[in-house]
Each structure stands twice: as structure tokens, then as C-alpha cells.
Amino acid sequence: MFDLSLSLIEGNLFLKYNHHHCCLDYHRFTITMPNTEPEEATRENRESNDGSFECNICLDTAKDAVVSMCGHLFCWPCLYQWLETKPQRQVCPVCKALISRDKVTPIYGRGSSRRDPRDTLPPRPPGQRTEPEPHPSTSFPGFGFGDGGFHMSFGIGAFPFGYFSSTIFNFSDNRPAPSPSNPDYLEDALLSKMFFFVAMILLFYLLVA
């Protein structure tokens, strides 16, 4: 009738009665444990060592950590699962602020890149980084907003100074340089060389004439 059992879980002993009485007085029980430190010290230790970097969902040290805009830390797989569970109401599990896949920042610790990201499904959203602005004071609004550098119409009519002025404006553009693999970029590079060549000939012609 009287079923008493002891179990060892993560280094701590738990006493279990027949399930009517299993909610026994833990307080006294934990104090009698041989390895129990004084309450305050234990609490402080726990908080300073683990508490700061524990995932708010699995309560373990965050793996593939991401942090929300509201500052709450999660494992990416844990948070992903939460977002999947409630697709219509995506809120931070801790403070219920709006949260979404694009609004979390991954945290890269030292040496964490060794891990194959494909092992952690789904992949974490990438970090967002903005290029610093090269010359904020010389930026010239109104030019260089096309998607492939300057346009052909700049150079032809305005002989040869038009070309230079457009080039200057284009250089002061504060967008990041287009990717070299982009076909527009290659085309522009070719055009640019051609115009430069034509301009040089004309300039030479002017000087000679």
C-alpha cells in the first residue's frame, strides 16, 4: 500500500510517495540534501552562470541563438516551432510583443561557425548588416537612383563635360556597388570604358584643333 521511491534526476534526489502524497514538502527535503549550498549562494550561482543565456522556451542554454527586438533570447529551432504553432498570432512568448522571422537577430558566438548550418533545420534568418555610407556629405540626390549605375543618355548629348559631370555624380552616389556578377554591371563597365575612350578622343581633338 505504501509505495515510496527515490529517484535521481540531474544530480538531485527526489522523493516520491504513492501519488496521493507525492507533493511532499520539498523545502525541508532539499535542505537535507548533502550537496545543497546555502539558498542565497545557490540562487546567485544559478542566475549568474546559466540564467542569462537560457532559451526562454526550452530553458536550456540557447543553441543557434536568436534575440528578438524586445530583447528575449531563444534557440532558433524553439522559436521557429513557436512561430509555426501560432502563425496567425506571432508574439514573443515572454512579453507578447509582435515578433516575426525577419525581426530576430542571430547571435554568433566565437567558434560557432564550425557547426554545419544544415544540421539545424530550419536555417536561422541571416543577420542584417548595412554598409557604412562612404561620403555622406557629398551625396547628390536625384542622380544614381536607376538600377544599373548611370544611363546612356548622360554622356552623348553633353559633350564632353556632360560625361564628366555625370561620372562625378555617379561616383558620389552612396549606394553600395552593384555585384560584379550582375549583367547590368558588366554592360555598364563596357559602356563606361567606351564613353571614356570617345571623350578622350574628342578632348584630344579639341586640344589639337
Added chain:
Amino acid sequence: MSSTGENRSSNSTRDSKANISSSRLRKELMDLVMGRDKGISACPVDDTFFKWIATIDGPNDTVYENLKFKLSLKFTTQYPYVPPNIKFISPCYHPNIDSSGNICLDILKDKWTASYDVRSVLLSIQSLLGEPNLDDPLDPEAAANWKKSDFKKIMLMHHAKGEKKSTQ
């Protein structure tokens, strides 16, 4: 190639789900033991950690003072993404608790989030005892009686009757 990848991913997701639930429940038990919260306690009743029994002391300065309530908690492998199923085992005459022990509490339903745990849920239920939501009663009779001066008397009568029934 891609199909094996998908298989592996779905398997690992399922495994990790079950792992998350049981390892999280283990941690929660540890925290409950170390936390020493006054007036609440909980303990799993089997080795799977998915069934718990909890007790809540009636909060001080309420009609439930000096009473102890026993509750059952049932978790699934979906925990903590879905809330546990919590019921009163002890009889509890309360506007938001029905005669079978079902609890009407928003955080156990649509307001649940994955960072609630056994401890926070038990504390919420404890505070619900003293502060019922009279706008959405589960037991309309108890809700109607709540403001009456003899609510405590009615409640204790129900309590005694329920206790008697449960021991029979």
C-alpha cells in the same frame, strides 16, 4: 537527395519535440524544488513526466484561505507550444471553475505562450482564486453568489460535499 533531407528533418523535428517537452519538464521540476514558492507544489506522478499532481494553498485574505486544492496536470509532446490540460481534483466552488474541475483561464487557452511554465500557471490559478473573472463565468451560480456576504459559507458547504463525494 532532397527527399532524404526532408525525411531526416521531419524525424529530427519529431525527436527534438519529445526531447524538448521531457527535458523542459525536468528542468521545471528542478526549478520548482529550488524555487521554494510558498503555497504551490507540483510533482510528476509517473516516470514519463507527462502527468503531474499539484497542490495550491488558498491565498491568504480570501475565502479560500487555509484550504488546499489538488490539481492534475497533463502534458503532451507538444508542450510547451500548447498548454497543459489542468483540472481541479479537489472540489472548488468558484465562478471560473466548474463542478468537474475545469478551469476557465485565458492563459490556459488562447493566451498561452511557450514561456509559461508549471510554476507561473499554478501561481496564476492561485491568484484566480482570489480574483475571479465575473464577466466570463464557468459556474454562473457561483458567480452570482460571489458578491454575497455568505459566499464563504456556501463555498465551504460545496467543498465539504465534494470532499465527501470524492472519498466515497
